[in-house]
Amino acid sequence: MTTSTSPTSSRPSSPPRSHAAFPSGPIRSVQGQAAVISGDDIDTDRIIPARFLKCISFEGLGEQAFADDRLELAGAHSLDRPERRDARILFVNRNFGCGSSREHAPQSLMRWGIRAVVGESFAEIFFGNCLALGIPCLQVSHDSLVDLQDLSTADPALDFQLDLVTAVLKAADRHWPLEMAPGPRHLLLSGQWDATSQLVAHDQELRATAARLPYLVNFAPS
Amino acid sequence: MRVSCCESRPAVSRPPFGFRLLGSAEVTVSSGTLYDKVWDLHRVAELPGGATQLFIGLHLIHEVTSPQAFVALRELGLGVRHPERTVATVDHIVPTTSQARPFADPLAETMLATLESHCEEHGIRLHGIGSGRQGIVHVIAPELGLTQPGMTVACGDSHTSTHGAFGAIAFGIGTSQVRDVLAAQSLSIDKLKVRRIWVEGRLPFGVYAKDLILHMIRQLGVKGGVGYAYEFAGPAIEALSMEERMTLCNMAIEGGARCGYVNPDATTFAYLHGRPMAPSRANWERAVAWWQSLASGPEAHFDDEVRFDASALAPTVTWGITPGQGIGIDEAVPTPEQLEPNERPLAEQAYLYMDLTPGAAMAGLPVDVCFIGSCTNGRLSDLRAAAAVARGRTVASGIKAFVVPGSEQVARAAEAEGLDQVFRAAGFEWREPGCSMCLAMNPDRLEGRQISASSSNRNFKGRQGSAVGRTLLMSPAMVAAAAVRGHVTDVRELLLAPPHPEPAQPEPALS
Numbered sequence: 186m187t188t189s190t191s192p193t194s195s196r197p198s199s200p201p202r203s204h205a206a207f208p209s210g211p212i213r214s215v216q217g218q219a220a221v222i223s224g225d226d227i228d229t230d231r232i233i234p235a236r237f238l239k240c241i242s243f244e245g246l247g248e249q250a251f252a253d254d255r256l257e258l259a260g261a262h263s264l265d266r267p268e269r270r271d272a273r274i275l276f277v278n279r280n281f282g283c284g285s286s287r288e289h290a291p292q293s294l295m296r297w298g299i300r301a302v303v304g305e306s307f308a309e310i311f312f313g314n315c316l317a318l319g320i321p322c323l324q325v326s327h328d329s330l331v332d333l334q335d336l337s338t339a340d341p342a343l344d345f346q347l348d349l350v351t352a353v354l355k356a357a358d359r360h361w362p363l364e365m366a367p368g369p370r371h372l373l374l375s376g377q378w379d380a381t382s383q384l385v386a387h388d389q390e391l392r393a394t395a396a397r398l399p400y401l402v403n404f405a406p407s
Numbered sequence: 408m409r410v411s412c413c414e415s416r417p418a419v420s421r422p423p424f425g426f427r428l429l430g431s432a433e434v435t436v437s438s439g440t441l442y443d444k445v446w447d448l449h450r451v452a453e454l455p456g457g458a459t460q461l462f463i464g465l466h467l468i469h470e471v472t473s474p475q476a477f478v479a480l481r482e483l484g485l486g487v488r489h490p491e492r493t494v495a496t497v498d499h500i501v502p503t504t505s506q507a508r509p510f511a512d513p514l515a516e517t518m519l520a521t522l523e524s525h526c527e528e529h530g531i532r533l534h535g536i537g538s539g540r541q542g543i544v545h546v547i548a549p550e551l552g553l554t555q556p557g558m559t560v561a562c563g564d565s566h567t568s569t570h571g572a573f574g575a576i577a578f579g580i581g582t583s584q585v586r587d588v589l590a591a592q593s594l595s596i597d598k599l600k601v602r603r604i605w606v607e608g609r610l611p612f613g614v615y616a617k618d619l620i621l622h623m624i625r626q627l628g629v630k631g632g633v634g635y636a637y638e639f640a641g642p643a644i645e646a647l648s649m650e651e652r653m654t655l656c657n658m659a660i661e662g663g664a665r666c667g668y669v670n671p672d673a674t675t676f677a678y679l680h681g682r683p684m685a686p687s688r689a690n691w692e693r694a695v696a697w698w699q700s701l702a703s704g705p706e707a708h709f710d711d712e713v714r715f716d717a718s719a720l721a722p723t724v725t726w727g728i729t730p731g732q733g734i735g736i737d738e739a740v741p742t743p744e745q746l747e748p749n750e751r752p753l754a755e756q757a758y759l760y761m762d763l764t765p766g767a768a769m770a771g772l773p774v775d776v777c778f779i780g781s782c783t784n785g786r787l788s789d790l791r792a793a794a795a796v797a798r799g800r801t802v803a804s805g806i807k808a809f810v811v812p813g814s815e816q817v818a819r820a821a822e823a824e825g826l827d828q829v830f831r832a833a834g835f836e837w838r839e840p841g842c843s844m845c846l847a848m849n850p851d852r853l854e855g856r857q858i859s860a861s862s863s864n865r866n867f868k869g870r871q872g873s874a875v876g877r878t879l880l881m882s883p884a885m886v887a888a889a890a891v892r893g894h895v896t897d898v899r900e901l902l903l904a905p906p907h908p909e910p911a912q913p914e915p916a917l918s
Contacts, residue, residue, distance in 0.1 A: 225753050226629055226729050230867045234874070235846045239500060239514040241474035241521045243582075253874035280630040283663065284867060285846075286565040287472065288581035309633055309665050310565060310579055313596075317583035368456035368597065377455045379583075381483060384460055384591035387452045391488075391593060394451045394462045399697055400555055401464070401492075404690035 205273070205298050208319030211376035215301040215321070215347040217273030219337040220263040222251075227277065228284035229311065233293045235285075246289055247296025264297065268341035272297075276334045277304035281322075282311025291315045301347050303354060303363065305330050316369050319378050321349055323363040333361065349374060437601035439707040441557075441670055442636045444700075445576045449559045451593050458595045464558035465575075466493045466588045467544045468531070470500055470522040471848070472563030476585035477525040487529040489592040494553060495526050495533040498543045499848045503811050503838035506536050515849065529589075542814020542840045545569040545782040549653060550816050552682025556671035556698035561588050566782045566864065568659040571668030572652035573675055574701065576636070578665045599636040599665065600710035603703075606643035608718030613899035615792065616651035617658075617784060617862070617882040619643070621723040621733040623715065624662040629731040632664025635710070638703060639669050643717035649678040650788040657783045658864050661730040670702040722898055724769050725866050725880040727757030732866075733880070736897045740767050760868055761877050762856075769879075769895050775857040777808035777890035778871075779835075779883045781845040784862035785813025789883040790821045793862075794829045796887035796898060799906030802834030803893030809836035809851070811843040835890065847872025860889035 237249040255262040264272065275294065281304045282290060291314045294302075302315065302322045312322050325333070336356065337343055345356045349370065352363040372378040395401055437443055451460040466489075473495075480487070487493060500515040510516040519535075526533040534540040540547055545566050548554045556574035560567060565579035584594055610619060624631075637659050639652075647655065652669045659667025669675075676695055679685045686694035721735035732754070734740065740758075742765040743751045758765060763772075779785075779793050790810065802808045810830050812818035818840055821827055827837040844851040845863035852872025853859055859871055859878050866878035879895065888898040 224756065225749075228729075228865075228867045230846075230865070230870050234869055235848045236872070238471050239512075239518065239848060241518060242478070243475055253869045256874065280633070280663070283629060284565065284661075284865060286563060286567075286579035286581055288475075288563075288583060291581075306630065306633070308630075308663065310581060314581035314583065317581060368458060372456040372458075375455065380454070380458075380595035381485075381587050381590055383454050384587055384593050384595060385485065387460055387591075387593075390452045390460070391462065391591065394449060395592075397448060398462070398464060399693070400558060400686075404686045404694040404697065406690075406693070 212319050212373040218269040219274040219276050219345050220272040221334045221337050222277045225279040227281050229287050229290035232290040243292040246293035250293040250297045266341045273300045275302045279305040281307050283308035286310045288314045323365050329361045437710050440601050440703040441701050442601045460593050461596050462593050463561045463588050465560045467562035468495045469544050470497050470518040472582050474521045475582050479586045485590045487589045490530040493531045496544050499842045501841040502849050503841050503843050506839050543782045546813035552685035557701045565660045568666050569653050569657040571656040574671035602635045603638045603709040603712045605641040606715045606717050608716045610717050614720045615882040616654040618723040620655050620658040624731045625733045629729050630663045632662040635664050637664040637667035650786045671698045772895045774860045774889050776859040777886050778844045778861045779886050780811030781863040783864040784883045787820050790826050793883040793887040794826045796884050796901050797833040798829045800891040802890045808890040811838045812840045814840050860886045862886050
């Protein structure tokens, strides 16, 4: 049981894809084909198996997205369909991204080309990791989701337009309402989803907070 | 406040699962809980979009989720804001056979060398291999006294919920957030709702904290805790040792709750007293008074409450591909008809993947590999419980069984009381500390369709290193029972029967 598998030895083949720029600034819309990932409780080990975490850079993770599922399906996985080699949106079911906090999961999806995830529900850490990368995770009803998955499965090349301003997804003269809490949606629309600069700006407040925490001085008398 | 009872499966009134609107749309109503008090104390500022900037009192880092964060920090021209509140160790990628440097795996060696270099550059304490303090990050921080009540703790690992055992508010974060905590010792985060999980009774003979949390996740679902912090309370929780509380809080995330905690009490204080990083004797009384002031009081108000009775539990084992697919050892694999309609598709996947038949018993199912360790169950009391089963018995023929202590301190303490000898004599391998086959980032992994009895926390497809490998989650004592019988076994049978060693068998060779 100790055979070491190098990350490249089980790399599924993937169709050539056009490179999309990573998210930056305000995120108002996402347009493109969709890929269908069916099933509840798809965990981040499924999205990116742990052996691919043996790296010090996220570069190269795109090709490993859903590596084991894609190997098993030998080209029949939704992401490997040649018609949707430029998929930008994922259609997922409930509790997508549960399990490990590894940001490698949304990083691999982003580097594959995914720019939005539409699903019935999301695990919390995954949702936050996507937000930090400028990738909106939007909620739809179960019926709408099944509808969307069926549509994209029947016509893999179908183009979808996701409008974050109106929270509507459109395709082929049809539309589906999307849900996202106002806070994260505001951050995406205003381009403030990258928190670091906001956090660093509050240094005075940070000092004031630290001053009321006795454990920071090992409970020495004040 | 809604109260649900979860004492028997048909009577379960489940809380709604799934995504909750995070942020200003959803107002949490809890007040006076430990979570509320710690949140208010650590609140730095309100951020655009309604999130809170929350001060992080203890930032734990390791080799897998930090390297990209340090690179991002450099690109932003920022330093580490509080290196003295940041503590590093190496756990995920370390081999457990030989830990001599350089590691045989060049990728693993690069990851450790990178962590060493970042810690050196930024003045961060690193508890490295051979320091006497290395181990799984969620094992070493408590044993060093770093984790204390009332703290906020963050780490780029979902099992950071473990630290809630001390009455800390602790959550797992992604690498972008690791960057944020390095840069600003704080996080942009939305407040959670608080669910009290009240547990009556006492854990029966042969039933452990692992069984309790597996039972809770089974009843509440793997999505049941999304949007919540879990407060574990009640007589059964108060009776748990600190190590048992850590096992419980560790798997809160498997139930969807980003953090779980237990109010600090005399058990907590006794555990912390005298630990290297705990408050000194001169400051001890002040520390205890502050810690006590943070516990949820009688005036506390929770968003909802769920009740369990620990006395009714049996040893629990998972049969499926999520930690919520568990049953008592005396039950059968559920049939689709016994499950909620929306649980059936996942159950169908699980029957196929696990090669199990609905209605079959789990007891008697042959296993190939037995793994004792992980941040869930790699502490001294876990090894004692497993050793009590292994003592005077022999690992069954053809079974690979190995024990991976959670830390160097755990290993030395276990060796001091001879547990390593008990395991070795029974045919288990005694390894060096690390995360090991919990997630198989080191050479310890399943091969092909092998099935493991594992004291770890996740039975996801492919989790233990083989894309088609299978995992049965259970307590360390149950893993030891499976090892000596060669199949899934009710550990209570072995605990009641005196050991009667079979003829010695050769130790299975390490391939």
